[in-house]
Amino acid sequence: MGWAADWIEQTKLWVRGAEGGKADGQQRPLLQRLEATLRRGQEALSPRDLRRLLQDMQQVADAALSDVEGGRHALVLMDWYARADAAARKDFWLLAIEQFGPDAKALQAARDRYDRAGSDVERSEAEMALRRALISSRTRLLQRFAQPQGGMEFLVNMRAELLALPKAEQRYVALDAELEHLFSSWFDVALLELRSLNWDSPASLLEKLIQYEAVHDIRSWADLKNRLDSDRRCYGFFHPRMPNVPLIFVEVALLDKLAGSMEPLLDESAAAANLAKANTAIFYSISNTQTGLKGVSFGDSLIKHVVETLTQEFPKLKQFATLSPIPGLRSWLGKHGDAALAELDEKQKAALKQAAGGSDAAHLLAALDDPAALKDRSPVRAAAMFCAARYLGRETAKGRPLDAVARFHLGNGARVERLNWAADLSSKGLKQSMGLMVNYLYDLKRLDKHRSLLAQGKIPVSSEIESLCKA
Numbered sequence: 001m002g003w004a005a006d007w008i009e010q011t012k013l014w015v016r017g018a019e020g021g022k023a024d025g026q027q028r029p030l031l032q033r034l035e036a037t038l039r040r041g042q043e044a045l046s047p048r049d050l051r052r053l054l055q056d057m058q059q060v061a062d063a064a065l066s067d068v069e070g071g072r073h074a075l076v077l078m079d080w081y082a083r084a085d086a087a088a089r090k091d092f093w094l095l096a097i098e099q100f101g102p103d104a105k106a107l108q109a110a111r112d113r114y115d116r117a118g119s120d121v122e123r124s125e126a127e128m129a130l131r132r133a134l135i136s137s138r139t140r141l142l143q144r145f146a147q148p149q150g151g152m153e154f155l156v157n158m159r160a161e162l163l164a165l166p167k168a169e170q171r172y173v174a175l176d177a178e179l180e181h182l183f184s185s186w187f188d189v190a191l192l193e194l195r196s197l198n199w200d201s202p203a204s205l206l207e208k209l210i211q212y213e214a215v216h217d218i219r220s221w222a223d224l225k226n227r228l229d230s231d232r233r234c235y236g237f238f239h240p241r242m243p244n245v246p247l248i249f250v251e252v253a254l255l256d257k258l259a260g261s262m263e264p265l266l267d268e269s270a271a272a273a274n275l276a277k278a279n280t281a282i283f284y285s286i287s288n289t290q291t292g293l294k295g296v297s298f299g300d301s302l303i304k305h306v307v308e309t310l311t312q313e314f315p316k317l318k319q320f321a322t323l324s325p326i327p328g329l330r331s332w333l334g335k336h337g338d339a340a341l342a343e344l345d346e347k348q349k350a351a352l353k354q355a356a357g358g359s360d361a362a363h364l365l366a367a368l369d370d371p372a373a374l375k376d377r378s379p380v381r382a383a384a385m386f387c388a389a390r391y392l393g394r395e396t397a398k399g400r401p402l403d404a405v406a407r408f409h410l411g412n413g414a415r416v417e418r419l420n421w422a423a424d425l426s427s428k429g430l431k432q433s434m435g436l437m438v439n440y441l442y443d444l445k446r447l448d449k450h451r452s453l454l455a456q457g458k459i460p461v462s463s464e465i466e467s468l469c470k471a
Contacts, residue, residue, distance in 0.1 A: 027041065053080075053092065078154050100136060142178065153245065155182075164291075183296045194236070196235055196309075197228070197235065197249065198228050231278070234249060235249065249286075258280060261420060280318070283320070284323045323438075326406075326438055327433070367380045368380065393459050400454075406459075413451050416461040417464070
Protein backbone atom coordinates (compact mmCIF):
# COMPACT_ATOMS: atom_id res chain seq x y z
CA MET A 1 0.00 0.00 0.00
CA GLY A 2 2.87 2.38 0.81
CA TRP A 3 4.32 2.06 -2.72
CA ALA A 4 1.00 2.84 -4.35
CA ALA A 5 0.38 5.79 -2.02
CA ASP A 6 3.80 7.27 -2.77
CA TRP A 7 3.32 6.85 -6.51
CA ILE A 8 -0.09 8.48 -6.47
CA GLU A 9 1.23 11.31 -4.31
CA GLN A 10 4.03 11.99 -6.81
CA THR A 11 1.72 11.93 -9.82
CA LYS A 12 -1.53 13.32 -8.42
CA LEU A 13 -0.93 16.60 -10.24
CA TRP A 14 -1.33 14.77 -13.55
CA VAL A 15 -4.96 13.97 -12.77
CA ARG A 16 -7.63 15.69 -14.83
CA GLY A 17 -8.72 19.01 -13.39
CA ALA A 18 -5.51 19.70 -11.41
CA GLU A 19 -7.62 19.37 -8.29
CA GLY A 20 -6.87 21.98 -5.66
CA GLY A 21 -5.49 24.57 -8.11
CA LYS A 22 -6.63 28.16 -7.84
CA ALA A 23 -7.69 30.26 -10.77
CA ASP A 24 -5.85 33.45 -11.69
CA GLY A 25 -7.67 36.46 -10.27
CA GLN A 26 -11.43 36.24 -10.77
CA GLN A 27 -11.25 34.22 -13.96
CA ARG A 28 -14.01 31.67 -14.45
CA PRO A 29 -13.17 27.96 -14.30
CA LEU A 30 -12.09 26.59 -17.66
CA LEU A 31 -15.17 24.36 -18.05
CA GLN A 32 -17.49 27.34 -17.58
CA ARG A 33 -15.56 29.31 -20.19
CA LEU A 34 -15.81 26.43 -22.68
CA GLU A 35 -19.58 26.33 -22.25
CA ALA A 36 -20.06 30.10 -22.30
CA THR A 37 -21.00 32.42 -25.15
CA LEU A 38 -19.25 35.65 -24.26
CA ARG A 39 -15.84 36.55 -22.87
CA ARG A 40 -15.74 37.98 -19.34
CA GLY A 41 -13.29 40.40 -17.75
CA GLN A 42 -9.62 39.81 -18.48
CA GLU A 43 -9.99 36.35 -20.04
CA ALA A 44 -7.42 35.97 -22.81
CA LEU A 45 -9.41 33.91 -25.31
CA SER A 46 -13.11 34.16 -26.06
CA PRO A 47 -15.19 31.00 -25.44
CA ARG A 48 -15.32 30.44 -29.19
CA ASP A 49 -11.55 30.75 -29.62
CA LEU A 50 -11.00 28.57 -26.56
CA ARG A 51 -13.20 25.81 -28.02
CA ARG A 52 -11.39 26.07 -31.35
CA LEU A 53 -8.03 25.77 -29.58
CA LEU A 54 -9.28 22.69 -27.73
CA GLN A 55 -10.39 21.10 -31.00
CA ASP A 56 -6.99 21.77 -32.55
CA MET A 57 -5.28 20.16 -29.55
CA GLN A 58 -7.61 17.16 -29.72
CA GLN A 59 -6.61 16.69 -33.35
CA VAL A 60 -2.95 16.59 -32.32
CA ALA A 61 -3.65 14.01 -29.60
CA ASP A 62 -6.08 11.89 -31.67
CA ALA A 63 -5.08 8.25 -31.16
CA ALA A 64 -6.56 7.36 -34.54
CA LEU A 65 -3.92 9.47 -36.30
CA SER A 66 -0.34 8.42 -36.94
CA ASP A 67 2.42 10.24 -35.10
CA VAL A 68 3.46 11.85 -38.39
CA GLU A 69 -0.05 13.19 -39.06
CA GLY A 70 -0.40 14.29 -35.44
CA GLY A 71 2.92 16.08 -35.79
CA ARG A 72 1.59 18.02 -38.80
CA HIS A 73 -1.31 19.27 -36.70
CA ALA A 74 1.17 20.12 -33.95
CA LEU A 75 3.09 22.37 -36.36
CA VAL A 76 -0.04 24.47 -36.86
CA LEU A 77 -0.43 24.89 -33.10
CA MET A 78 3.26 25.69 -32.70
CA ASP A 79 2.79 28.54 -35.16
CA TRP A 80 -0.26 29.76 -33.18
CA TYR A 81 1.72 29.52 -29.92
CA ALA A 82 4.59 31.59 -31.34
CA ARG A 83 2.16 34.44 -32.06
CA ALA A 84 0.10 34.10 -28.85
CA ASP A 85 0.60 36.43 -25.91
CA ALA A 86 1.37 35.22 -22.37
CA ALA A 87 -2.27 35.07 -21.28
CA ALA A 88 -3.33 33.02 -24.32
CA ARG A 89 -0.45 30.62 -23.72
CA LYS A 90 -1.74 30.08 -20.19
CA ASP A 91 -5.09 29.05 -21.67
CA PHE A 92 -3.21 26.52 -23.79
CA TRP A 93 -1.50 25.14 -20.69
CA LEU A 94 -4.77 24.91 -18.78
CA LEU A 95 -6.42 22.99 -21.60
CA ALA A 96 -3.51 20.55 -21.65
CA ILE A 97 -3.81 20.06 -17.89
CA GLU A 98 -7.57 19.88 -17.44
CA GLN A 99 -8.74 18.30 -20.70
CA PHE A 100 -5.96 15.79 -21.42
CA GLY A 101 -5.02 14.36 -18.03
CA PRO A 102 -5.55 10.84 -16.65
CA ASP A 103 -9.10 9.89 -15.68
CA ALA A 104 -9.38 10.46 -11.92
CA LYS A 105 -11.98 7.70 -11.38
CA ALA A 106 -10.02 5.11 -13.36
CA LEU A 107 -6.87 6.05 -11.50
CA GLN A 108 -8.54 5.72 -8.10
CA ALA A 109 -10.02 2.36 -9.08
CA ALA A 110 -6.57 1.13 -10.12
CA ARG A 111 -5.10 2.32 -6.85
CA ASP A 112 -7.83 0.58 -4.86
CA ARG A 113 -7.16 -2.62 -6.80
CA TYR A 114 -3.49 -2.44 -5.89
CA ASP A 115 -4.28 -1.81 -2.23
CA ARG A 116 -6.58 -4.88 -2.17
CA ALA A 117 -4.05 -7.19 -3.84
CA GLY A 118 -3.47 -10.21 -1.66
CA SER A 119 -0.67 -11.99 -3.48
CA ASP A 120 2.44 -11.20 -5.50
CA VAL A 121 0.65 -12.16 -8.72
CA GLU A 122 -2.35 -9.93 -7.97
CA ARG A 123 -0.03 -7.11 -6.95
CA SER A 124 1.93 -7.37 -10.21
CA GLU A 125 -1.27 -7.31 -12.26
CA ALA A 126 -2.59 -4.37 -10.23
CA GLU A 127 0.69 -2.51 -10.72
CA MET A 128 0.38 -2.84 -14.49
CA ALA A 129 -3.21 -1.61 -14.32
CA LEU A 130 -2.09 1.37 -12.25
CA ARG A 131 0.63 2.21 -14.74
CA ARG A 132 -1.87 2.07 -17.61
CA ALA A 133 -4.29 4.29 -15.70
CA LEU A 134 -1.57 6.95 -15.37
CA ILE A 135 -1.09 7.13 -19.14
CA SER A 136 -3.07 10.08 -20.47
CA SER A 137 -3.87 11.72 -23.76
CA ARG A 138 -1.70 14.60 -22.53
CA THR A 139 1.33 12.35 -22.87
CA ARG A 140 0.39 11.64 -26.48
CA LEU A 141 -0.28 15.36 -27.05
CA LEU A 142 3.22 16.31 -25.89
CA GLN A 143 4.81 13.43 -27.78
CA ARG A 144 3.19 14.66 -30.99
CA PHE A 145 4.73 18.10 -30.49
CA ALA A 146 8.14 16.42 -30.32
CA GLN A 147 7.66 14.91 -33.82
CA PRO A 148 8.17 17.83 -36.25
CA GLN A 149 11.36 19.79 -36.83
CA GLY A 150 11.85 22.23 -33.97
CA GLY A 151 9.26 20.48 -31.82
CA MET A 152 11.65 19.30 -29.10
CA GLU A 153 13.08 22.78 -28.70
CA PHE A 154 9.51 24.13 -28.60
CA LEU A 155 8.70 21.89 -25.62
CA VAL A 156 11.94 22.71 -23.81
CA ASN A 157 11.29 26.43 -24.23
CA MET A 158 7.69 26.01 -23.08
CA ARG A 159 8.86 24.35 -19.86
CA ALA A 160 11.30 27.21 -19.34
CA GLU A 161 8.28 29.54 -19.41
CA LEU A 162 6.51 27.37 -16.83
CA LEU A 163 9.54 27.37 -14.55
CA ALA A 164 9.72 31.17 -14.72
CA LEU A 165 6.21 31.56 -13.28
CA PRO A 166 5.81 32.83 -9.70
CA LYS A 167 5.58 30.05 -7.12
CA ALA A 168 2.02 31.16 -6.32
CA GLU A 169 0.80 29.95 -9.74
CA GLN A 170 0.46 26.31 -8.75
CA ARG A 171 -2.23 25.44 -11.28
CA TYR A 172 0.36 24.78 -14.01
CA VAL A 173 2.65 22.39 -12.12
CA ALA A 174 0.95 19.32 -13.62
CA LEU A 175 2.21 20.24 -17.09
CA ASP A 176 5.68 21.00 -15.73
CA ALA A 177 5.77 17.61 -13.95
CA GLU A 178 4.80 15.69 -17.07
CA LEU A 179 7.31 17.52 -19.25
CA GLU A 180 10.10 16.80 -16.76
CA HIS A 181 9.07 13.14 -16.72
CA LEU A 182 9.17 12.93 -20.52
CA PHE A 183 12.46 14.82 -20.77
CA SER A 184 14.11 12.37 -18.36
CA SER A 185 13.59 9.70 -21.03
CA TRP A 186 14.02 11.78 -24.16
CA PHE A 187 17.31 13.28 -22.93
CA ASP A 188 18.79 10.10 -21.52
CA VAL A 189 22.58 10.22 -21.82
CA ALA A 190 22.55 7.15 -24.06
CA LEU A 191 20.74 9.26 -26.67
CA LEU A 192 23.13 12.21 -26.50
CA GLU A 193 26.20 12.81 -28.64
CA LEU A 194 29.47 14.17 -27.25
CA ARG A 195 31.05 16.63 -29.68
CA SER A 196 34.31 18.49 -29.59
CA LEU A 197 33.91 22.21 -30.29
CA ASN A 198 36.78 24.20 -31.74
CA TRP A 199 37.55 27.36 -33.69
CA ASP A 200 36.63 25.60 -36.94
CA SER A 201 33.10 24.80 -35.71
CA PRO A 202 30.24 26.66 -37.45
CA ALA A 203 29.95 30.32 -36.43
CA SER A 204 26.33 29.78 -35.38
CA LEU A 205 27.50 27.15 -32.89
CA LEU A 206 30.32 29.33 -31.57
CA GLU A 207 27.81 32.12 -31.03
CA LYS A 208 25.85 29.78 -28.77
CA LEU A 209 28.96 29.21 -26.64
CA ILE A 210 29.18 32.97 -26.14
CA GLN A 211 25.46 33.20 -25.45
CA TYR A 212 25.22 30.36 -22.94
CA GLU A 213 28.52 30.62 -21.04
CA ALA A 214 27.27 30.88 -17.45
CA VAL A 215 30.43 30.83 -15.31
CA HIS A 216 32.96 33.21 -16.89
CA ASP A 217 31.44 35.53 -19.48
CA ILE A 218 33.03 35.39 -22.93
CA ARG A 219 33.85 39.03 -23.63
CA SER A 220 34.74 38.86 -27.32
CA TRP A 221 35.58 36.60 -30.25
CA ALA A 222 39.26 36.94 -29.27
CA ASP A 223 38.37 35.67 -25.79
CA LEU A 224 36.53 32.72 -27.31
CA LYS A 225 39.45 31.95 -29.65
CA ASN A 226 41.77 31.85 -26.63
CA ARG A 227 39.47 29.33 -24.93
CA LEU A 228 39.61 27.16 -28.05
CA ASP A 229 43.41 27.35 -28.50
CA SER A 230 45.64 24.29 -29.00
CA ASP A 231 46.08 23.74 -25.25
CA ARG A 232 42.34 23.86 -24.62
CA ARG A 233 39.40 21.59 -25.32
CA CYS A 234 35.68 22.23 -25.31
CA TYR A 235 33.05 19.49 -25.39
CA GLY A 236 29.28 19.56 -25.48
CA PHE A 237 26.36 17.14 -25.30
CA PHE A 238 23.90 17.35 -28.21
CA HIS A 239 20.48 15.77 -28.75
CA PRO A 240 19.65 14.46 -32.25
CA ARG A 241 16.41 16.51 -32.30
CA MET A 242 18.31 19.67 -31.27
CA PRO A 243 21.51 19.18 -33.29
CA ASN A 244 22.63 22.81 -33.28
CA VAL A 245 22.24 23.52 -29.57
CA PRO A 246 24.73 22.24 -26.97
CA LEU A 247 22.66 21.17 -23.96
CA ILE A 248 25.67 21.45 -21.67
CA PHE A 249 29.32 22.18 -22.43
CA VAL A 250 32.59 22.11 -20.54
CA GLU A 251 35.76 24.13 -21.14
CA VAL A 252 39.06 22.40 -20.38
CA ALA A 253 42.62 23.69 -19.95
CA LEU A 254 45.55 21.25 -20.34
CA LEU A 255 48.34 22.13 -17.89
CA ASP A 256 51.26 20.65 -15.97
CA LYS A 257 49.75 21.42 -12.52
CA LEU A 258 46.55 22.44 -10.74
CA ALA A 259 45.31 25.85 -11.82
CA GLY A 260 45.07 28.41 -9.01
CA SER A 261 43.70 31.46 -10.81
CA MET A 262 41.45 32.38 -13.71
CA GLU A 263 43.69 35.21 -14.89
CA PRO A 264 46.27 33.09 -16.79
CA LEU A 265 43.50 30.91 -18.23
CA LEU A 266 41.69 33.93 -19.65
CA ASP A 267 44.83 35.86 -20.67
CA GLU A 268 44.49 36.26 -24.44
CA SER A 269 48.16 37.26 -24.82
CA ALA A 270 49.57 34.23 -22.99
CA ALA A 271 51.35 31.56 -25.02
CA ALA A 272 49.71 28.16 -25.31
CA ALA A 273 50.89 25.55 -22.82
CA ASN A 274 53.28 22.82 -23.91
CA LEU A 275 51.03 19.79 -24.52
CA ALA A 276 54.03 17.44 -24.24
CA LYS A 277 54.25 18.35 -20.55
CA ALA A 278 50.52 18.38 -19.84
CA ASN A 279 49.54 16.00 -17.05
CA THR A 280 46.49 17.81 -15.68
CA ALA A 281 43.11 18.59 -17.18
CA ILE A 282 41.32 21.53 -15.55
CA PHE A 283 37.56 21.85 -16.03
CA TYR A 284 37.17 25.58 -15.51
CA SER A 285 33.65 26.16 -16.80
CA ILE A 286 30.59 23.93 -17.07
CA SER A 287 27.43 25.56 -18.43
CA ASN A 288 23.91 24.20 -18.78
CA THR A 289 22.21 26.00 -21.66
CA GLN A 290 18.54 25.00 -21.39
CA THR A 291 16.52 26.22 -18.41
CA GLY A 292 13.68 23.99 -19.56
CA LEU A 293 15.78 20.89 -18.80
CA LYS A 294 16.05 21.69 -15.10
CA GLY A 295 15.94 18.45 -13.11
CA VAL A 296 17.34 16.42 -16.02
CA SER A 297 20.90 15.58 -14.99
CA PHE A 298 23.61 14.79 -17.49
CA GLY A 299 26.52 16.85 -16.16
CA ASP A 300 28.11 13.91 -14.36
CA SER A 301 28.02 11.81 -17.53
CA LEU A 302 29.53 14.69 -19.49
CA ILE A 303 32.57 14.73 -17.20
CA LYS A 304 32.98 10.94 -17.43
CA HIS A 305 32.79 11.03 -21.23
CA VAL A 306 35.23 13.94 -21.41
CA VAL A 307 37.73 12.20 -19.13
CA GLU A 308 37.60 9.09 -21.35
CA THR A 309 38.03 11.19 -24.51
CA LEU A 310 40.93 13.20 -23.08
CA THR A 311 42.70 10.08 -21.83
CA GLN A 312 42.57 8.57 -25.29
CA GLU A 313 44.07 11.72 -26.83
CA PHE A 314 46.56 12.44 -24.03
CA PRO A 315 47.62 9.22 -22.25
CA LYS A 316 49.97 11.21 -19.97
CA LEU A 317 47.07 12.95 -18.21
CA LYS A 318 47.04 11.79 -14.58
CA GLN A 319 45.09 14.51 -12.80
CA PHE A 320 41.54 15.71 -13.48
CA ALA A 321 40.28 18.65 -11.50
CA THR A 322 38.18 21.80 -11.65
CA LEU A 323 38.80 25.44 -10.94
CA SER A 324 35.37 26.29 -9.61
CA PRO A 325 33.53 29.31 -8.21
CA ILE A 326 32.01 29.25 -4.71
CA PRO A 327 28.75 31.07 -5.46
CA GLY A 328 27.16 30.78 -2.02
CA LEU A 329 30.16 31.70 0.14
CA ARG A 330 29.65 35.43 0.74
CA SER A 331 25.94 34.98 1.41
CA TRP A 332 26.63 32.19 3.91
CA LEU A 333 29.38 34.19 5.59
CA GLY A 334 27.03 37.15 6.01
CA LYS A 335 24.40 34.97 7.70
CA HIS A 336 26.47 32.39 9.59
CA GLY A 337 29.97 33.81 9.72
CA ASP A 338 29.71 34.99 13.33
CA ALA A 339 29.13 31.41 14.50
CA ALA A 340 32.10 30.17 12.48
CA LEU A 341 34.43 32.95 13.65
CA ALA A 342 33.45 32.30 17.27
CA GLU A 343 35.42 29.04 16.99
CA LEU A 344 38.71 30.90 16.49
CA ASP A 345 40.98 30.97 19.54
CA GLU A 346 41.47 34.19 21.48
CA LYS A 347 44.79 34.98 19.81
CA GLN A 348 43.25 34.62 16.34
CA LYS A 349 40.25 36.76 17.32
CA ALA A 350 42.50 39.48 18.68
CA ALA A 351 44.61 39.49 15.50
CA LEU A 352 41.50 39.69 13.33
CA LYS A 353 40.04 42.49 15.44
CA GLN A 354 43.23 44.50 15.13
CA ALA A 355 43.44 43.97 11.36
CA ALA A 356 39.74 44.36 10.49
CA GLY A 357 38.44 46.55 13.31
CA GLY A 358 36.32 43.71 14.68
CA SER A 359 36.23 39.93 14.89
CA ASP A 360 32.73 39.43 13.51
CA ALA A 361 31.57 38.59 9.98
CA ALA A 362 30.57 42.15 9.08
CA HIS A 363 34.08 43.49 9.79
CA LEU A 364 35.66 40.53 8.01
CA LEU A 365 33.61 41.10 4.85
CA ALA A 366 34.38 44.82 4.91
CA ALA A 367 38.11 44.03 5.09
CA LEU A 368 37.88 41.77 2.01
CA ASP A 369 37.12 44.45 -0.57
CA ASP A 370 40.61 44.08 -2.07
CA PRO A 371 41.73 40.49 -1.43
CA ALA A 372 44.73 40.75 -3.78
CA ALA A 373 46.26 43.38 -1.49
CA LEU A 374 46.27 41.11 1.57
CA LYS A 375 49.56 39.42 2.43
CA ASP A 376 49.93 35.68 2.98
CA ARG A 377 50.06 36.03 6.76
CA SER A 378 47.17 38.50 7.00
CA PRO A 379 44.74 37.60 9.84
CA VAL A 380 41.90 38.68 7.54
CA ARG A 381 43.04 36.27 4.86
CA ALA A 382 43.50 33.46 7.41
CA ALA A 383 39.99 34.01 8.80
CA ALA A 384 38.45 34.05 5.32
CA MET A 385 40.23 30.81 4.36
CA PHE A 386 39.06 29.19 7.61
CA CYS A 387 35.46 30.17 6.92
CA ALA A 388 35.63 29.06 3.29
CA ALA A 389 37.07 25.67 4.28
CA ARG A 390 34.31 25.25 6.88
CA TYR A 391 31.65 26.22 4.34
CA LEU A 392 32.87 23.71 1.76
CA GLY A 393 34.15 20.96 4.03
CA ARG A 394 31.74 20.93 6.97
CA GLU A 395 28.45 22.67 6.28
CA THR A 396 25.57 20.52 5.04
CA ALA A 397 21.78 20.63 4.78
CA LYS A 398 19.98 17.29 4.97
CA GLY A 399 23.33 15.58 4.47
CA ARG A 400 24.16 17.51 1.29
CA PRO A 401 26.78 20.25 0.76
CA LEU A 402 25.37 23.76 0.97
CA ASP A 403 27.06 25.12 -2.13
CA ALA A 404 25.35 24.26 -5.43
CA VAL A 405 28.62 23.77 -7.35
CA ALA A 406 29.98 21.63 -4.51
CA ARG A 407 26.85 19.45 -4.61
CA PHE A 408 27.39 18.84 -8.31
CA HIS A 409 31.06 17.86 -8.18
CA LEU A 410 31.01 16.02 -4.85
CA GLY A 411 27.93 14.14 -5.99
CA ASN A 412 29.98 12.95 -8.97
CA GLY A 413 32.70 11.56 -6.70
CA ALA A 414 35.14 14.48 -6.51
CA ARG A 415 36.66 15.82 -3.30
CA VAL A 416 37.40 19.34 -2.08
CA GLU A 417 41.09 19.62 -2.89
CA ARG A 418 42.43 23.18 -2.55
CA LEU A 419 41.30 26.75 -1.91
CA ASN A 420 42.83 29.46 -4.11
CA TRP A 421 43.17 33.03 -2.87
CA ALA A 422 42.40 35.94 -5.23
CA ALA A 423 41.68 33.45 -8.00
CA ASP A 424 38.76 35.34 -9.56
CA LEU A 425 38.94 39.10 -9.15
CA SER A 426 36.09 39.82 -11.54
CA SER A 427 33.12 41.72 -10.13
CA LYS A 428 31.18 38.46 -10.10
CA GLY A 429 33.95 36.57 -8.32
CA LEU A 430 34.31 39.27 -5.67
CA LYS A 431 30.56 39.45 -5.13
CA GLN A 432 30.12 35.70 -4.75
CA SER A 433 33.19 34.62 -2.83
CA MET A 434 35.59 37.54 -2.23
CA GLY A 435 37.72 36.24 -5.12
CA LEU A 436 38.18 32.74 -3.69
CA MET A 437 37.93 29.68 -5.92
CA VAL A 438 38.29 25.97 -5.23
CA ASN A 439 39.76 22.92 -6.95
CA TYR A 440 37.61 19.79 -6.87
CA LEU A 441 39.76 16.75 -7.65
CA TYR A 442 38.42 13.77 -9.58
CA ASP A 443 40.59 10.91 -8.33
CA LEU A 444 39.42 8.18 -10.72
CA LYS A 445 40.32 5.41 -8.25
CA ARG A 446 38.39 6.92 -5.36
CA LEU A 447 35.18 8.22 -6.93
CA ASP A 448 33.05 5.47 -5.39
CA LYS A 449 34.71 5.93 -2.00
CA HIS A 450 33.96 9.66 -2.06
CA ARG A 451 30.33 9.04 -3.04
CA SER A 452 30.03 6.59 -0.18
CA LEU A 453 31.35 9.17 2.29
CA LEU A 454 28.95 11.77 0.97
CA ALA A 455 26.05 9.33 1.34
CA GLN A 456 27.00 9.12 5.04
CA GLY A 457 26.84 12.91 5.33
CA LYS A 458 30.64 13.28 5.33
CA ILE A 459 32.17 15.67 2.80
CA PRO A 460 35.35 14.23 1.22
CA VAL A 461 38.20 16.73 1.57
CA SER A 462 41.98 16.76 1.15
CA SER A 463 44.35 16.98 4.11
CA GLU A 464 44.97 20.64 3.22
CA ILE A 465 41.27 21.51 3.51
CA GLU A 466 40.96 19.41 6.69
CA SER A 467 43.81 21.42 8.21
CA LEU A 468 42.20 24.73 7.25
CA CYS A 469 38.94 23.66 8.91
CA LYS A 470 40.67 23.54 12.31
CA ALA A 471 40.73 26.80 14.19
